[in-house]
Amino acid sequence: MAPSRPPAPSAATALLSLLEEPRAALRAHALRALHDVVDREWSAVASSVAAIEALYEDETFEAREDAALLASKVFYHLGELNDALHYALRAGDRFDVNEGSDYAQTLIATAIDEYVAKRQSLDMDVTLGDASKDGIDSKLVDVVERMFESCLSDGEHFQAIGIALESKRLDKLEEAITRSNTVAECLSYSMKVCASLVSVREFRQHVLRLLARMYSSLREPNFLSMCQCLMLLEDAHGIAEVLNKLVAGDEAEQLLAYQIAFALFENDIQPFLNRVHDAVGDAEGAAIVSGEHKNGVSAAETDESPLEKLRSILSGERPFALYLEFLYSHNHADLLLLKQVKTAVESRNSVCHSATVLANALTHAGTTCDKFLRENLDWLSRATNWARFSATAGVGVIHRGRTKDSRQLLSQLLPAPSPYTLGGALYAMGLIHTGQPGDALPFLLERARGNNNEVIQHGACLGLGLAAVGTGNAQVDGELFRILRTDSxxxxxxxxxxxGLLYAGSCTPRAKEIHQYCGKTSHGKIVRGCSLGMALTVYGREEGGDDLIESMIHDGDKIMRYGGCLALASAYAGTGNNNALRKLLHTAVSDVSDDVRRSAVMSLGFVLCSTPEQCPRVVALLAESYNPHVRYGAAMAVGIACAGTGLADAIALLDPMMNDQVDFVQQGALIAMAMVRIQQTEKQLAPFRKKVMGHIQETHETTMCKMGAIMALGILDAGGRNVTIGLRSRSGRPRMTSVLGMLVFTQYWYWYPLSYFLSLVFVPTAFIAVDRTLAMPHCSVTSHCKPSTFAYAAPVTEDDKKNSGEIVKAVLSTTAKAKAKADKKKAEAEGAEGMDVDGAAAVKTDEKTSKTTTEDAMDKDDKPEPTSEELTNPSRVTPAQEKAVRFDQSSRFVPIAAPAGTFKYPTRGFVVLRDTDPDEEIAYLDAQFKPVAPPVPADAADDDEPPPPEDFELDPEDEARGF
Known part of the structure; x- marks a missing residue:
């Protein structure tokens, strides 16, 4: 048998042998040839990688770049990406960034990651300076620069923008935008990416300043987006200059100024709005025409000048009035449903009694409808002490926004003999005046100074904080510190x-004084209140609040560490900041206190509220923790982050938690589920409503679970079923008052009266259109979906109420069979036809009913449900419905901010309309809201004192009478 031949040497082996040749031309030829086979025979080439590296190190060798590229590919196949990138950078132009191979794409991504990491580690002054002097390897910079140029040449401008923002290259960001054929689209994309990708606040401000400049330099400046950039920069004077210019222009510019002002109001940055309001009119206020404008419309025609209208929007006066009218006229709260809850709750159970009062306040929040309270004054009077304080505060939730007549509204409550009623009324006044101090501050200050009763002072302090939120008012500061130092x-x-509310978002040095005072007091309640207050002061400050946060989160007192977690939530709300998330997760699994761990997990929801889809994934494992406090925190985190979204992942995570073995975990899951499902379609809500009512009506249900179910019911139907939980504005930015309200609401765990802060989170889901007079004209939009899809829930009927409490008598199967047999014999005896042998009873229907039913069925078949409906101004438009709603092309009124040639935006929120037929007469909507006095509580009705005058002044005899 002939011996077998040895295998022929591979092409790579033959070429590798040439690398030892003395002639440089042969070695260069071998390197170039090896490039063609290295992807297939890299294992063979790897055995000679040392020789290839030696060729690159030989500076006299002309083909050393080929050697570097070959070495790079070998290391790539070996999985050594750092070495592969090292040699790729030294291959110069031989490394083609436009090559579509996996090798090139992987190394380019690695190069960009390394470049981004190096750029982000630099100081801000170096980052913003000359990029060629940042100390980074010039070869790495060259590859990235070539990648930029490749993206721009191929029209991949969005990719270039993303790389520029990640690497902090403002020059490349501007170049990517200006070289685009769609500059406006690239600017809009840059705004979105900047909000979600740029985590360093200082650099984000530089990006926003650049975008604002570019918006203003467009051929047709986009003032709306420009002002959004300036708002994020907190540049009140910059926005005031834009608004002054627009409001002094023609009618179209004035309408745009109004739309910008409404957008600023909807973003809800209260201290910033106050500064803009004060600055508007300062520079060019004298130029605002009080007679004729460029378009010939006189201010006398509408009684107010354009400047006055603009200021009424910025102050919140006009938006709140429009909200009040909408919520009043579209109130769909179900009083019979509340009565069912009241009937199911034992009056002796003070917890469920108070929860029912809260549910009523939330259900009627902002609607001014207190009919349920009027009809149940005896039942309401069973609330005593702090329960009475809370019930009285609920009046402020119901009548929120009625700032002009708040004193008259509460006149029958304020001079009450009970300090709990008086304290609750002062708290209610703060809820009514949140963000709109008006004349409430002097009155609340007077009441705080004139009483030494701690209950009255408690209500006055909460009222003062709410009315003066974010203002830093010196008088309020002095009074609150005086009360704090009484050590009550x-x-x-x-x-x-x-x-905390007074200095919200200011990162004030006062926070350190509060921190120092906490070390001196022995009262845990004071420490808890102060730690929450300090958390509120760092709202939105991100890195600016880190010093205070670190001192709190590493404090030896568990209450202070609890507040430190809330401070992280407040400072980084809506940012998704990785460092904040890392700290909270570490605390959630390492702290020895259950309270601190619960707070840390719950705070994750605030940080992730702008990216709700991430929250269920982040807390999924925590939701299965053995610790019920951690599980409760996970449920609330999902509820906070995913509020109003109806997110499937959030619902799937919360669903099993509603049947948790621990009652307070069930409570948190029910509340969180209501937050997630608020303003979803009734088809989606029906099973959850049934479950909630089941918990409420179950006699043996635990008090904590029943309380959560009642609160959930109030949240689902909040604002007459016309509001949602709005932690973030439509631009994606967190809403200040909403975040603060939610932070304080979560403290109901310790102090139930704070649950009424949830009303600050509610935002009407309304389409409210106004014209140049800021009044609502008769107009409409079309919802291109079936009316039943987003219809209000059907009201509960008396039959539903009876059936819900009806006791069904059990019937044994043998009894049913015996009855069926007897009925059959009786029918046969009477000559009737046989009945069903399984015991089903025949239904007797008279001729008239049968005829009516048949006709109704025919009508239903003949008239199928329409596929669209007309929504008149104003109307409820839920977030999910908005995409199906748009203006008709033949509409007389069109949005001033709509993109050219489109009629799709906006159809929710405040919409300023342009009249396309100004010569035709305009019909306006008549106001339906009529102010009504509040219900008189039982203790005030039985009082022998005469009714007080409308105007209340501090009377020395008040204290003697116990007011």
């Missing part, structure tokens, strides 16, 4: 919260 546990807790 009840009053001091509210003073700490009030100071």
């Amino acid at each position: 546990a009840v009053a001091g807790e509210a003073a700490g919260i009030g100071l």
Whole structure:
């Protein structure tokens, strides 16, 4: 048998042998040839990688770049990406960034990642300087620069923008935008990416300043987007200059100024709005025409000048009036449903009694409808002490926004003999005046100074904080600090919260003084209130609040560490900041206190509220923790982050938690589920509503679970079924008052009266259109979906109420068979036809009913449900419905901010309309809201004192009478 031949040497082996040749031309030829086979025979080439590296190190060798590229490919196949990138950078132009191979794409991604990491580690002054002097390897910079140029040449401008923002290259960002054929689209994309990708606040401000400049330099400046950039920069004077210019122009520019002002109001940055309001009119206020404008429309025609209208929007006066009218006229709260809850709740159970009062307040939030309270005054009077305080505060939730007549509204409550009623009324006044101090501050200050009762001071401090939120008012500051230093546990807790609201978002040095005072007091309630207050002061400050956060989160007192977690939530709300998430997750699994761990997990929801889809994934494992406090925190985190979204992942995570073995976890899951499902379609809500009512009507249900179910019911039907939980504005930015309200609401765990702060989170889901007079004209939009899809829930009927409490008598199967047999014999005896042998009873229907039913069925078949409906101004438009709603092309009124040639935006929120037929007479909507006095509580009705005058002044005899 002939011996077998040895295998022929591979092409790579033959070429590798040439690398030892003395002639440089042969070695160069071998390197170039090896490039063609290295992807297939890299294992063979790898055995000679040392020789290839040696060729690159030989500076006299002309083909050393080929050697570097070959070495790079070998290391790539070996999985050594760092070495592969090292040699690719030294291959110069031989490394083609436009090559579509996996090798090139992987190394380009690695190069960009390394470049981004190096750029982000630089100081800000170096980052913003000359990019060629940042100390980074010039070869790495060259590859990235070539990648930029490749993206721009191929029209991949969005990719270039993303790389520029990640690497902090403002020059490349501007170049990517200006070289685009769709500059406006690239600017809009840059705005979105900047909000979600740029985590460093200082650099984000530089990006926004660049975008604002580019918006203003467009051929047709986009003032709406430009002002959004300036708002994020907190540049009040910059926005005031734009608004002054627009409001002094023609009618179209004035309408645009109004739309910008409404957009600023909807973003809800209260201190910033106050500064814009004060600045508008300063520079060019004298130029605002009080007679004729360029278009010939006189200010006398509408009684107000354009400047006055603009200021009424910025102050919140006009938007709140429009909200009030909408919520009043579209109130679909179901009083019979509340009565069912009231009947199912034992009056002796004070917890469920208070929860029912809260549910009523939330259900009627902003609607001014207090019919349920009027009809149940005896039942309401069973609330005593702090329960009475809370019930009285609920009046402020119901009548929120009625700032002009708040004193008259509460006149029958304020001079009450009970300090709990008076304290609750002062708290209610703060809820009514949140963000709109008006004349409430002097009155609340007077009441706080004139009483030493800690209950009254508690209500006054909360009222002062709410009315003066974010203003830093010196008088309010002095009074709250005075009350704090009295070292009264009840009053001091509210003073700490009030100071936090007063200095919200300011990162004030006062926070350190509050921190120092906490080390001196022995009252845990004061420490808790102050720690929450300090958390509120760093709202939105991100890295600016890190010093205070670090001192709190590493404090030896667990209450202070609890507040430190809330401070992280407040400072980084809506940012998705990785460092904040890392700290919270570490605390959630390492702290020895259940309270701190619960707070840390719950705070994750605030940080992730702008990216709700991430939250269920982040807390999924925590939701299965053995610790019920961690599970409760996970449920609330999902509810906070995913509020109003109806997110499937959130619902799937919360669903099993509603049947948790621990009652307070069930409570948190029910509340969170209601937050997630608010304003979803009734088809989606029906099973959850049934489950909630089942918990409420179950006699043996635990008090905590029943309380959560009642609160959930109030959240689902909040604002007469016309509001949603709005932690973020339509632009994606967190809403200040909403975040603060949610932060304080979560403290109901310790102090139930704080649950009424949830009303600050509600935002009407309304389409409200106004014209140049800021009044609502008769107009409409079309919803291109079936009316039943987004219809209000059907009201509960008396039959539903009876059936819900009806006791069904059990019937044994043998009894049913015996009855069926007897019925059959009786029918046969009477000559009737046989009945069903399984015991089903025949239904007797008279001729008239049968005829009517048949006709109704025919009508239903003949008239199928329409596929669209007309929504008149104003109307409820839920977030899910908005995409199906648009203006008709033949509409007389069109949005001033609509993109050219489109009629699709906006159809929710405040929409300023342009009249395309100004010569035709305009019909306006008549106001339906009529102010009504509040219900008189039982203790005030039985009082022998005469009714007080409308105007209340501090009377020395008040204290003697116990007011």
